[in-house]
Amino acid sequence: MDKQPEHRAALPDRALPALPALPGRLRLWLRDLCIGLRLGAFGGREGWIRNALTAVGVGIGVALLLLAASVPQIMDNRDLRVTARTATGFAHMEPVERSDTSVVMADVSTEYRTDVVSGSLLRADGDRPSLPPGIDRIPAPGEMLVSPALAELLRSPDGGMLKERLGYRVTGVIGKAGLLDPGEYLFYAGTSTLTAENGGQRTEGFGGPGFEYGPVDPVLTALATLICVVLLVPVAVFIATAVRVGGERRDRRLAALRLVGADIPTTRRIAAGEALFGAVLGLAVGAAVFAVARLFAGSVRLWGLSAFPSDVVPLPGLGALILLAVPVAAVVVTLFALRSVVIEPLGVVRSAAPRRRRLWWRLLLPAAGVALLLVSDEIAGATDPELVYPVPLAGGAILVLIGVTALFPWVVDAVCGRLRGGPVSWQLAMRGLQLRSDTVTRAVSGIMVAVAGAIALQMVFAGMHDDFRETTGRSPAWGRVVVTAGYPSPEVAARMLREFGDTEGAIETVAMIQTSARTPGARWTAEGDPPPSTTLTVAGCPVLERLARLASCEDGDVFVVHGREYRASREWVDRTARKGKELIVGDPGPVPGESAHGADGLRWTLPEDSPTVWARKDVAGWEHDGVFATPGAIDADRLRHGSTTALVRADESMPDAHEHIRNTASRIDPALQIWTMRMIERDQKYTSMQTGLLAGASGTMVLIAASMLVSQIEQLRERRRLLSVLLAFGTRRSTLAWSLLWQTVLPVVLGTAVAVASGLVLGAVMLRLIGKEMTGWGLFLPVAATGPGVILLVTLVSLPSLWRMMRPDGLRTE
Structure with a gap:
């Protein structure tokens, strides 16, 4: 038998681009990839439609990855600006x-x-x-x-x-x-x-070092890491799906190359080159979308933050990795998809019996991810219990989510292989899944990853949300306004009482002067403990009667006040406020190793007849203990250090009540510091973040569903002849439509079950890492329902294409 001619004989050198001198195997790969690129560029109208669909799918994913790669640069530039104006x-x-x-x-x-x-x-x-x-x-x-x-x-x-x-x-x-x-x-x-x-x-200037805030909250570290993983892993799956658009149609066309003498490895490399062309177009589209999107960076605010367009620049290493990974992924995914396809000169032959899928390594991925998450917790606890390491955290979450895509095909094969009987439409659907489940599972897997990640995020936010909601219901301080001047001033305290009392939306006001009170000669202990001290509060009798249970009060009275909540605080009050003894008030206090010499303080004797009374909770629900003095007992103008504070209870039912209070504070002194203790607002922010996550997850599903719709229509076009044959044998159109629906519904149901299980596992482990508890286990239902709903919608949208392709002329061939 004659030796099969080499593909070079069928493809003359004049038709190939010139390549530089390279090693033989590399030169062969480049030549075949160039042929594929040329076929992709000049594949006719249908080829350009396929390339356009691939480019759009890949381009959207690339744009998202480039935006994600720009986040470190945005934050670095923001930190530089903070430093420059510090x-x-x-x-x-x-x-x-x-x-x-x-x-x-x-x-x-x-x-x-x-x-x-x-x-x-x-x-x-x-x-x-x-x-x-x-x-x-x-x-x-x-x-x-x-x-x-x-x-x-x-x-x-x-x-x-x-x-x-x-x-x-x-x-x-x-x-x-x-x-x-x-x-x-x-x-x-x-x-x-x-x-x-x-x-x-x-x-003396600006540009100094900023404040050191200590380690980042581990809850925020874990949450930020999980958000990045959940947003980016589905994008990667989406790109891997997009580069395979029209893969089956491309397989048949490549049979012509076999007919003219190309061997199987060469044909596969040419197919990879054709997919490479679509991926390169996708990179161009992604870069263009990113360039346009960054122009609107200043118009978009997420959680109160935006960015200058000049700051939205990917890190060079990450940007290069994205630009390199997408073409490489296109080549690798195409070669991987063709491993079970035999392209013969007269057509494409697929394996009649699908390979048996192994379960052990598919279970190993999520198991390894969970183990890595637990080990990351142990590693962090060994060095610092307050730390969470983002790298193993991200790695563990990625392994769990990738485990969804690995486990899903095995579940579909295991279930569909055991289903027998049923209506004709059901049998057609099951037979199609038994023979060609890869295409369906590949399209659905991206949505399943998004569902699993969204469920895990919802669980984490629910644990945090419930914790804040419990705090909100327990403390009476929320909704109160605290206004503070960083200096003691009887005049400012009087203005606070008078003007806040006349402010619209302010129900009750308490104003006072507070400073420190210490015993003379007090030192820090050898163990590093500070000396006992307490607080001196100076205010009029109406205010003091609101803060303590006083039998009577007149100007010139002094009281020693004990709080009921903290016994240790009462001991410090008694050790400091010794009746008939001298105190140093208005002094910043001793530093370690030095005594309270009182150079900046006022020496003042606590009257012998000062009664001891119990504290009463103020308008914010707090207790104030220490020494209470009326203006006639001590000259507050002589105090050098301290603060002037007003506690205001606002009418929460009145719109802009807090704004009226802030306006009054600004009139008193623009430098007054104002805190509004509204954990309810913070609770609403967590609720809005949960809603935003649900919307973001749904948007990601819609994005991937668009790719699934393209893949669905392409599959129908590939099966046009089969549909025509079934129609010619008398199969009803409704039966074929139901078959298409069942062929989509079953993988969606199975994939949703796998995604929910994986999401619950990942969410439970993440809650354990941040020390939160989960209470509302039914929160995954909206997310789980979104995935099937989107996929069923895709199926319904593809039915008109199915109707158009079920025609007798589909039997015509040459």
Whole structure:
């Protein structure tokens, strides 16, 4: 028998692109891939339709991956901007001497409804003041420079109450260099009265190190890691599915290459080159989509954050990895798909008996993922119980989710292989799944991964949500407003009582001066424990009667107050507040190794006849203990250190009650610090994040479902002749439609079961890592129902194509 001619004889060199001198095997691979690229580029109208579908599918996935690869760059640039505008000396409270370049500043940030408005008061000490980035001058008293977003808000009708609160004239705009993101609300206001004694801090410049906040909350680390995995793994599965669009039709066309003399390895490499063309087009589409999307980065805010378009740049290593991984994945996936296909000169021959799928390694993937998650917890606990390691955490979650795609085909084969009998439509569907389940499971697997990941995320958020909801119901402090001045002032306390009492939306107000009280000569212990101390509270009798159970009160009285909740606090009060003995009040206290010499404090004797009383909870539900004194018992103007605090109970039923209170605080002193204890709002944010996750998961499913629809229509086109034969033998169209529906429904049901089980396992392990408990086990039902609903919708949309292809002319051939 004659030797089979080599493919070079059938494909003359003049038809092939010239290649440089390379090793023989590499040259052969490149030549075959180039032939495939040429076939993909000049495959006619149907070929370009297939390439367009592949390019769109791959392009969307690539754009998402490029956006994800840009997150580290966005956060790094944000950190650099934070550092650039951080005042030197603030991080460690270092004293700064006055000079021509020094600036006195105070943080006057506030909240406006659901947004944070950052701001600072500035006063220059000399003629050459250091400037924060983004501004070219210190605003004059009564003027302010604002960010573009804040300027737009102040001009809008929605910003009326905020404009009233700030009360400065806008004279300029802060440049990009001084903003964290385009949507940040920021202002710098000038003042002539701010000093280091009334709440200001002096700095010699900007660009110093920021505050050290310690390790990141392990709950946030675990949550962020899981979110990244859940969002990106389905995208990877989506890309792997998209590059195989039209694979079966391509197999038949490649039979022509076998007819002209190409051997089987060559044909497979040419097929990989054709898929490579679609993947390269997908990279171009993805890069274009990413380039357009980054232009709108400043218009999109997620959890109060946005980014400048110039910051949305993928890390070079990650970007190169994405650009390399997608073409390589296209080649590898195509070669892997053709491993069970024999392309003969007269057609495509597929294995009549599918290979038996092995179960052990499919179970090994999720088992290894769970083990890795548990080991990551042990490793973190061995070094620091407060740490969570994101790398093993991400690896474990990825293995569990990939285990869904590995286990799903085995489940479909195991179930479908044991089903017998039933209606004709059911038998046709089962036979199709028994012989060609790969195509269906491949299309469904991406959605199953998204379902499993969304269920795990929903479980984690539910555990955190329930924890916050329990806290909200237990504490009476939520909804209260705390207004604090960083200095003691009887005048400010009086204004707080009077003006907050007249403020619309304020129901009750308590205002007081608080400072420290210590015994003279107190030292830190050798073990590093601080000396006993307590709090001195100065206020009028109406306020003190609201804070303690007093039998009577007159100006000049002093009381020793015990709290009921903490016994240790009562012991410190008794050890410090010794009746008839001297106290040092208004002193910052001793540092380790030194005594409280009282150089900055006021020596004051606690009266011998001071009664001991019990504390009463204030408007926020807190107890105040220590020493209570009326203004006639101590001159609060002589206190050098301390604070002036007002506790305000707002009318939660009144719209913008908190905004009215903040406006009043700004009139009293723009440098007042305001805290609104509204865990209910925080609870609503967690609820909105859960809703957003459900919407994001559904969007991912719709994205993958689009690819499934393309794959479904392509399969129908491939089976046009088979459908025509069945129709010619008398099979009803409704029977074929039901067959298509059953062929989709069963894998969806099985895949949903696998996804729910995997998601519940992953969610339970993640809850264990962050120390939360799961209570609402039925929360997975909406997510689990979304996947089947999307797939059934795809099936219904593909029915018109099925109807058009069931025609007798499908039997015609050449």
